[in-house]
Ligand SMILES: Nc1ncnc2c1ncn2[C@@H]1O[C@H](COP(=O)(O)OP(=O)(O)OP(=O)(O)O)[C@@H](O)[C@H]1O
């Protein structure tokens with residue numbers, strides 16, 4: 001996809017936190033993009049940096065202790081990281097909306113749902129209160145909340161988990177954003193409601209032409225929604241490609257491990273899933289070589305010494321693994337000869 005197709009183009013992001021353990025380097029040279037009208041998913045284990053990366057793009061991480069050391073987050077060609085607070089506020093909410101993991105903390109518990117929706121609409125648009133109210137009811141209808149007038153008068157704690165997520169989606173789409181970032185939007189829900197909410201979110205956004213950045217640790221969950229997928233491990237993208245590339249032609253040992261660990265529709269639900277043994281490295285410790293090396297069954301000597309370079313598999317499919325490097329054959333032969 002050429003540059004014109006890109007709504008969000010994030011390049012070479014580097015983010016650190018100063019912690020009591022020292023400096024924790026949590027995002028390392030991470031690049032990804034979201035094209036107009038597509039669903040892009042970022043997948044990785046807990047702690048891989050999915051939330052920090054996406055929040056850093058909107059300067060939403062606490063600074064300090066956080067620090068954006070380098071990179072660009074181009075939104076429609078303009079770098080969000082160079083914008084002042086006023087410019088950023090105009091982008092957040094109006095252009096880019098975030099649906100968070102936890103509706104209870106993201107929504108105001110002391111305000112009625114209708115009032116929160118009206119406030120969001122009025123904050124970003126010149127519109128009368130009466131029209132904003134009518135729009136609020138319409139939004140609740142769009143997210144399939146039965147009897148919107150009743151829900152407008154309720155508080156968030158009076159709603160079930162599924163209803164709360166619907167209200168969050170209604171608030172997120174209130175100003176017709178161009179991009180919605182959905183960070184684990186369904187973690188706290190049971191699997192049937194989870195599927196229902198994701199179906200709603202994705203079909204609604206496809207209808208509105210809104211781009212989506214879906215963030216999750218469950219690769220199985222994005223199978224039917226994502227156009228493209230970026231797999232993160234220890235602060236880096238280790239493999240990026242179309243959904244087809246990732247599900248049918250995965251190259252990186254970590255992606256393959258995630259696939260084995262993802263629930264599958266063609267297996268009984270009680271079938272034991274494979275897990276990837278070991279744990280990701282501590283981002284506060286110095287690192288050498290491939291971050292996955294200690295967990296990787298294919299690890300070679302070169303992996304322990306040098307960071308694997310980015311290799312293009314084809315136009316949209318890239319990976320960071322020495323096995324895919326054009327020099328891999330020679331590396332293997334020389335290692336075997338030396339062994
Ligand atoms: N305020 C902070 N101070 C120090 N370290 C932080 C802070 N926020 C996040 N981190 C660290 O950054 C790393 C990435 O965290 P992040 O929350 O982005 O992971 P994640 O991929 O979103 O995980 P999850 O799937 O659990 O949401 C982790 O090692 C985390 O401990």
Ligand code: SF4
Pocket residue numbers: 252253254290291292293294296297298299300303308320321322323
């Ligand atoms: S670079 Fe080496 S250790 Fe890292 S994933 Fe590839 S084979 Fe495994």
Ligand SMILES: [Mg+2]
Pocket residue numbers: 050051052183184
């Ligand atoms: Mg997260």
